[in-house]
Amino acid sequence: MPTADSSSDSTTDPAAMREQYRSEAFTEDSLAADPMRQFARWFRQVAAGGMLHEPNAMVVSTATPEGRPSSRTVLLKTYDERGFVFFTNYGSRKGRELTANPYASLLFPWHPLARQVIVTGTAFRVPREETVAYFRTRPHGSQLGAWASDQSTVIGSREELTHRYEDLAARYPEGEKVPAPPHWGGFRVVPDAIEFWQGHENRLHDRLRYVREAGDAGWRVERLCP
Numbered sequence: 089m090p091t092a093d094s095s096s097d098s099t100t101d102p103a104a105m106r107e108q109y110r111s112e113a114f115t116e117d118s119l120a121a122d123p124m125r126q127f128a129r130w131f132r133q134v135a136a137g138g139m140l141h142e143p144n145a146m147v148v149s150t151a152t153p154e155g156r157p158s159s160r161t162v163l164l165k166t167y168d169e170r171g172f173v174f175f176t177n178y179g180s181r182k183g184r185e186l187t188a189n190p191y192a193s194l195l196f197p198w199h200p201l202a203r204q205v206i207v208t209g210t211a212f213r214v215p216r217e218e219t220v221a222y223f224r225t226r227p228h229g230s231q232l233g234a235w236a237s238d239q240s241t242v243i244g245s246r247e248e249l250t251h252r253y254e255d256l257a258a259r260y261p262e263g264e265k266v267p268a269p270p271h272w273g274g275f276r277v278v279p280d281a282i283e284f285w286q287g288h289e290n291r292l293h294d295r296l297r298y299v300r301e302a303g304d305a306g307w308r309v310e311r312l313c314p
């Protein structure tokens with residue numbers, strides 16, 4: 089559907105864009121015993137390969153209790169056997185949605201490796217000490233930014249935002265300890281399923297999904313049609 093601003097040649101027409109994914113087979117017997125170990129394996133490969141600008145960038149989807157979804161990119165800050173942690177403003181749209189409805193999806197779009205990981209699970213606020221410890225590691229400017237921005241609210245102008253930032257910078261000059269804002273902190277998404285997707289030729293992709301067994305009885309692995 090070309091318009092005055094778009095042309096339909098094969099470099100710019102999305103319908104004509106077609107990648108052939110060439111990669112090693114990804115089989116059940118090559119999987120780690122649990123999904124967090126499998127995630128660690130892929131994450132290290134992606135990060136070490138240097139092919140992605142921010143390999144820890146992930147798309148977090150949330151939904152209202154009525155089921156209206158919303159998505160945005162955030163940065164993964166830690167992961168371990170307990171789950172995946174990111175930090176944000178608890179009053180933001182995602183913060184409010186997760187408070188009302190804790191179910192979340194995380195998607196890691198690792199396109200240069202023809203890989204994708206999708207996590208579904210439940211989000212819990214991390215303990216305050218964990219937020220404060222992470223906040224301390226952030227650069228001074230980012231600490232002030234967390235105070236300056238009422239994330240997801242409407243603001244009249246960029247100047248308003250920079251004025252708020254400058255007021256805070258005057259109150260807390262470089263070197264001065266900035267307290268962690270009470271409305272800011274981490275969410276840990278505890279997975280109930282993690283799907284690992286590896287692209288292949290002819291759209292015969294591998295999709296291997298770990299699903300948590302009821303009663304915390306380990307994980308079962310299932311293969312999904314691509």
Ligand SMILES: Cc1cc2nc3c(=O)[nH]c(=O)nc-3n(C[C@H](O)[C@H](O)[C@H](O)COP(=O)(O)O)c2cc1C
Nearest residue numbers: 145160161162163175176177180181182183239240
């Ligand atoms: C690469 C990238 C990384 C981001 N990382 C974060 C993050 O770690 N935490 C965060 O709150 N917002 C982050 N953002 C901004 C969010 O995408 C989003 O604009 C913001 O959190 C407000 O989302 P909401 O209104 O849906 O709650 C990032 C954006 C990009 C593009």
